[in-house]
Amino acid sequence: MKPQIxxxxxxxxxxxxxxSRFTTSPDGSQAEWSSLYEQIHGDFAGDAWMVGRVTMAEMSKAGAHPPAHAGKVDRPYHFAQSRAGSYAVALDASGKVHFSRSEIGGDHVVMLLGQDVTDSHLAELASDGVSYIVAxxxxxxxxxxxxxxxxxLGIRRLLLEGGAGINGSFFAAGLVDELSLLVAPAIDGRAANQGFVEFGESGLADKVQLSLKSCEALAHGLVHLRYTVTSR
Known part of the structure; x- marks a missing residue:
């Protein structure tokens, strides 16, 4: 059964x-907005959270270190821990993210990888105690x-907190159940600003519908919007 997303x-x-690119506001600061975001993240009591390759690479801060002799590797999946309290999941189709430890912020790492990922990369992940699933x-x-x-892994609720690309892929595939959006009293304004969800040239107009679940004004000028998401 798919987790709630x-x-x-x-x-x-x-x-x-x-x-870091937002305008400033007398109502609150970036640190205060981020703190409330993390508080609500905790209130959702998810079993896992998920980001994309770039964000996870920024968190892992490790370089490639494949073992000298890869040996036999497990496909399509390998779980170094199957009873962790919580999980940090990332989508890395090409197998570019490396680790020096098996957890991020106390959450066990699970990588979702493309079919063509090399055996040496899988061996490296396994040697670092990282779990993975190969397409x-x-x-x-x-x-x-x-x-x-x-x-x-018994994951029942996963918080998708990725960039525009991975968010768009999940919306387009009809996998998102709810959108929780904290809107800060700020603007970016750059022409290259992508937004928090993106799905190529076709967009999402014919793929999903949103229904307002709640709207709440929070401290520091934040507004918390929650939407039920259904596929079309």
Missing amino acids: ICHMLASLDGSLHP ETADIDLAHMLEVLGRE
Whole structure:
């Protein structure tokens, strides 16, 4: 059974994900907005959170260190821990993220990888105590991977906190159940501002519908919007 997916994001009024580029506000600061975001993250009591390759690489801060002799590796998945209290999940189709430890912020790391990832990379992850799931088809089947996460690791609620690309892929695949959006009293304003969700040229107009669940004014000028998401 697929975990419940809540896309939980903090954005400016024009959708930017980069607080360092926001305008300032007398109502609050970047640190205060981020603190409330993390508080609500905790209130959701998810079993796991998920980001994309770039964000996870920034967190892991490690370089490649493949073992001298890879030996036999497990496919399509390897779970170094199957009873961790919580999990940090990342999508890394090409196998570019490396680790020096098996957890991020106390949460056990699970990588979702593309079919063509090398045996040496899998051996490196396994030697670092990192869990992984390898796609069994050329196109990554996100729904299948989520079912594996639920079945093998007992993940029931996952907070999707990625960049625009990974968020868009989950919305387009009909996998997001709820959008939790914290809107800061700030704007970005750059022409290149991408927004918190993106799905190529086709967009999401014919793929999902949003229904307002709640709207709450919080401290420091933040507004918390929650939407039920349904596929079309």
